[in-house]
Amino acid sequence: KRLERDFTGYNKGIVRLQPDRWFFAKAYTKFADKIYNMQWKPSDVCIMTYPKCGTTWMQEIIWTMRNNPDLDNPMASAPLYGRSPFLEMDFFLFGTAASNLPEHPDPNDPLIKDFKKKCPGKKIEDGLMLQLTDVLPEPRTIKTHLNFDLLSPQILDNAKVVFVARNPKDTIVSYHHHSRLIRGHGYTGTFEEFVKYFLADDLQFSPYWLMLRQAWERRSHPNMHLVFFEDFKADIKGELRKLDTFIGTGLSDKQIDNVAEYTSFKSMKERGVQEASSNDSFWVKEVLEKDGGFMRKGTAGDWKNKFTPELEKLVDDWTQKHLGDIGLSFKYSL
Numbered sequence: 203k204r205l206e207r208d209f210t211g212y213n214k215g216i217v218r219l220q221p222d223r224w225f226f227a228k229a230y231t232k233f234a235d236k237i238y239n240m241q242w243k244p245s246d247v248c249i250m251t252y253p254k255c256g257t258t259w260m261q262e263i264i265w266t267m268r269n270n271p272d273l274d275n276p277m278a279s280a281p282l283y284g285r286s287p288f289l290e291m292d293f294f295l296f297g298t299a300a301s302n303l304p305e306h307p308d309p310n311d312p313l314i315k316d317f318k319k320k321c322p323g324k325k326i327e328d329g330l331m332l333q334l335t336d337v338l339p340e341p342r343t344i345k346t347h348l349n350f351d352l353l354s355p356q357i358l359d360n361a362k363v364v365f366v367a368r369n370p371k372d373t374i375v376s377y378h379h380h381s382r383l384i385r386g387h388g389y390t391g392t393f394e395e396f397v398k399y400f401l402a403d404d405l406q407f408s409p410y411w412l413m414l415r416q417a418w419e420r421r422s423h424p425n426m427h428l429v430f431f432e433d434f435k436a437d438i439k440g441e442l443r444k445l446d447t448f449i450g451t452g453l454s455d456k457q458i459d460n461v462a463e464y465t466s467f468k469s470m471k472e473r474g475v476q477e478a479s480s481n482d483s484f485w486v487k488e489v490l491e492k493d494g495g496f497m498r499k500g501t502a503g504d505w506k507n508k509f510t511p512e513l514e515k516l517v518d519d520w521t522q523k524h525l526g527d528i529g530l531s532f533k534y535s536l
């Protein structure tokens with residue numbers, strides 16, 4: 203009840219899969235088995251993140267490395283969701299206030315048009331993004347906020363996973379902004395209350411700590427690449443080089459320079475790269491520009507402008523309690 207009051211976008215119901223685990227819009231349950239049973243391909247790269255850890259940045263980086271390292275591919279200006287689909291996006295479409303589907307599909311929405319063209323004869327309500335992912339040509343670069351628990355147990359045998367982590371304080375600040383921005387969350391509470399929702403694992407895709415622990419356990423798997431947002435900020439070319447080795451793109455120094463430049467915060471903001479289509483009609487539209495929009499600041503350490511010492515201590519205690527024993531440490535500034 204408290205959640206539905208403070209998150210006006212969750213008016214179609216929310217569900218927690220187990221008492222302490224994974225918290226989603228109810229519509230997730232409709233697609234959970236399809237997602238779990240999805241066939242991963244050897245050329246797939248799955249970008250796995252908790253929200254606001256640098257997902258979009260990594261999608262644009264990997265797609266560019268694989269498809270546009272010379273910056274001459276006209277497809278590069280297509281909306282990101284069409285080039286790098288968001289695997290579980292269907293449950294947002296069907297499960298939050300942002301949705302006007304399937305009751306009132308807008309035939310002019312670019313996402314619907316794309317679906318009709320690429321998946322003729324298929325039904326939107328059977329999973330729009332899932333079916334678009336099925337027909338996406340290889341190599342596929344797929345985004346998910348789902349944890350290993352909810353994906354095929356064979357994912358690391360069949361595909362590569364890039365997991366992007368970010369320090370929890372900047373992640374909270376960014377997630378708070380996002381939750382106010384996106385109609386499907388519709389957050390109306392204070393920042394302080396938001397921190398408490400995060401700490402209680404009461405945000406969609408929480409618990410973050412559990413996601414981190416499960417990624418950390420797999421960090422030495424040859425098909426797993428665990429990276430940090432702050433490291434990409436500190437040394438983009440060094441990190442791109444490691445990524446190049448991991449995904450096997452074999453880029454030249456010039457191409458690495460191209461990717462670094464093209465995927466810089468400034469360049470992505472100017473180009474309007476964001477998780478939804480830029481003229482999306484049903485989930486971000488008029489609120490997207492508020493307080494910097496989706497591409498807000500893109501820095502490490504902005505949390506210092508938002509956190510009181512008391513809130514900071516709560517997050518430090520949370521980090522120590524849930525992650526203190528595994529040797530994972532965060533960078534809180536550059």
Ligand code: A3P
Pocket residue numbers: 251252253254255256257258259372375376377379465466467468470496497498499500501504
């Ligand atoms: P801020 O809100 O701190 O600015 P996600 O894509 O996982 O939702 O993450 C969004 C966060 O990544 C936002 O953080 C956004 O500004 C930042 N971001 C996106 N593209 C970026 C880039 N090219 N460089 C740095 N940060 C970027």
